[in-house]
Amino acid sequence: MPELRKDPIIDRWVIISTERGKRPVFFGEETPPPKAGMCPLCQGNENMTPTELYAVRPDFSPPNSSNWTLRVVPNKFPALRIEGNLNKEGVGLYDRMNGVGAHEIVIETPLHGQTLSGMSVQDIQNVFLAYRERTIDLEKDKRFKYVMVFKNYGSVAGASLDHSHSQLIALPIVPRRVLEEINGGLAYYRYKDRCIFCDIIAEEKEDNVRVVIENENFIALSPYASRFPFEIWILPKRHEPYFAHHEKVDNYHDISEILLHILQKYDKVLNSPPYNFMIHTAPFGNGEIQHYHWHMEIIPRLTKMAGFEWGTGFYINPTPPEEATTYLKETSI
Amino acid sequence: MPELRKDPIIDRWVIISTERGKRPVFFGEETPPPKAGMCPLCQGNENMTPTELYAVRPDFSPPNSSNWTLRVVPNKFPALRIEGNLNKEGVGLYDRMNGVGAHEIVIETPLHGQTLSGMSVQDIQNVFLAYRERTIDLEKDKRFKYVMVFKNYGSVAGASLDHSHSQLIALPIVPRRVLEEINGGLAYYRYKDRCIFCDIIAEEKEDNVRVVIENENFIALSPYASRFPFEIWILPKRHEPYFAHHEKVDNYHDISEILLHILQKYDKVLNSPPYNFMIHTAPFGNGEIQHYHWHMEIIPRLTKMAGFEWGTGFYINPTPPEEATTYLKETSI
Secondary structure, eight states: OOEEEEOTTTOOEEEEOSGGGGSSOOTTOOOOOOOGGGOTTSTTOGGGSOOOSEEEOTTOOOTTSSOOSEEEEEOSSOSSBSSSOOOOEEETTEEEEEOBOEEEEEEOOSOTTOOGGGSOHHHHHHHHHHHHHHHHHHHTSTTOOEEEEEEEESGGGTOSOOSOEEEEEEESSOOHHHHHHHHHHHHHHHHHSSOHHHHHHHHHHHHOSSEEEEOSSEEEEOOTTOSSTTOEEEEESSOOSOGGGOOTTTTTHHHHHHHHHHHHHHHHHHTSOOEEEEEEOOOTTOOSOSSOOOEEEEEEOOOSGGGTHHHHOOEEESSOHHHHHHHHHHSOO | OOEEEEOTTTOOEEEEOSGGGGSSOOTTOOOOOOOGGGOTTSTTOGGGSOOOSEEEOTTOOOTTSSOOSEEEEEOSSOSSBSSSOOOOEEETTEEEEEOBOEEEEEEOOSOTTOOGGGSOHHHHHHHHHHHHHHHHHHHTSTTOOEEEEEEEESGGGTOSOOSOEEEEEEESSOOHHHHHHHHHHHHHHHHHSSOHHHHHHHHHHHHOSSEEEEOSSEEEEOOTTOSSTTOEEEEESSOOSOGGGOOTTTTTHHHHHHHHHHHHHHHHHHTSOOEEEEEEOOOTTOOSOSSOOOEEEEEEOOOSGGGTHHHHOOEEESSOHHHHHHHHHHSOO
């Protein structure tokens, strides 16, 4: 059973997961990711994954059969286990709980070689809708406080399978970075009585040097204090705390259009770089809070400069976000 | 001139440094690091570096001549610039200051192929003494609040030169991670009236399952909530807030002995892995504080799992620290 352990000095929780050691990628003895025929995420290999939790099946084919355009399955090498109680306890000076949670894989396409940037807006919209459905389902489990949606694309970015997929992890705690944002947003709200994310959007539209693209419902920008070259955040223009409660009229169409645009720009300007994205949302059950605003962060993995950033929280970014924005806007796709 | 910019939501400062883009490693178009003859850090190539700031010259040879065993020089591609005023200002919603600071390279050996793990305790002690001398010198500049000492070993860990070296960055701000530790230590001190690091040392000696090695003055342990496989912290056993004020009797001998031991174990157990280390110390001028305790963190770069950790502050570690400790202790060097 994996464990959640808390750093006693800075209140950071870590998953200590022995199961993960059995994954394909570990300690440099890398098994190359499986090729198309042997890939557990490919169409026709449904028996190589655990039973599906959700799928898009345009011809209403039965679960776990071959005709699908998107599937969500439990991770075969989960960081957390779905069964059991948290059993929170102190161990001397330290704090721990059982590593209870869910870890799911969103298989974004049945085709082995396809990437998100080669998909249609509709396909990507289906990916977001899958994130929503799974989040709403996991939210019902009262042991969980947060669902983290993220994607690792490319082996440099941490992907151990080539087949295009993203992941959801349901957690009994709120990740530290999200908590920090919530606390920062709350401090600003108490001072200004406004959402800091809404204020950032207004300021960026006014300045107009870091806005990469916008449409009716979403805006993409290079953050003023970008940690990484070509880092981009996508935010809903209207105030919304929860990713999963995004308004049904748009239904993630506009963020799909913008994400596709950005990934195609990355392909062109940065030569199809590895990247990570993650969705930050308010944790379950906090009501219609005014101080937090869900958004997506996208980080191309371009530099190797991140050597010590983990240990210091200090980032050095060689590309000013204004320059990154200009590059991206000037390049045609 | 590089800039320091603050993330408005979570008070994180980032160096936006255009100069760094000119370094050898950038955006995947990697120039291989220079070979022995052409390496700017090699003996005989002193004219390829800026004028030295400190050196160990056993035969009292003149500065910038060839007979040395260790040199400290300004970084030719500095993340921050030594000249100028901070000029702190607001820009709309945002905060910035000039990227004023120092960025120095500690060339640990004149020999191109030598690594820290192949050096003597005395040689490594000279490296620590160089960190101390440079820190004390930089502390005199009232614009600086912190000197960050770190090492990137291996290209995966962010090193752009093969020749064994470490770095110092003097900053006008205290890095976020260190601040978080100080705040965590202070909260604990207010509650318990004891240093949390001293308590951790006592607990670890008692438990004796995560202590990798200790000698008279230092102890090395796998932290209870290790973020990474085989992460190790080295702490002085007596309470000391400041790295640079470490007691003169030991004079970094014992930490050198332990660091060498750990690096040799890493070489054996983990097949000479890339790694980062960094020294966390109390910021300049806070007096004899009881709630912070300097230490060194060492992180071998073994997994590619860190894809989204930057964006979430959430770590998944596949190797329990107790197992890592056992592996390291059982392997003979």
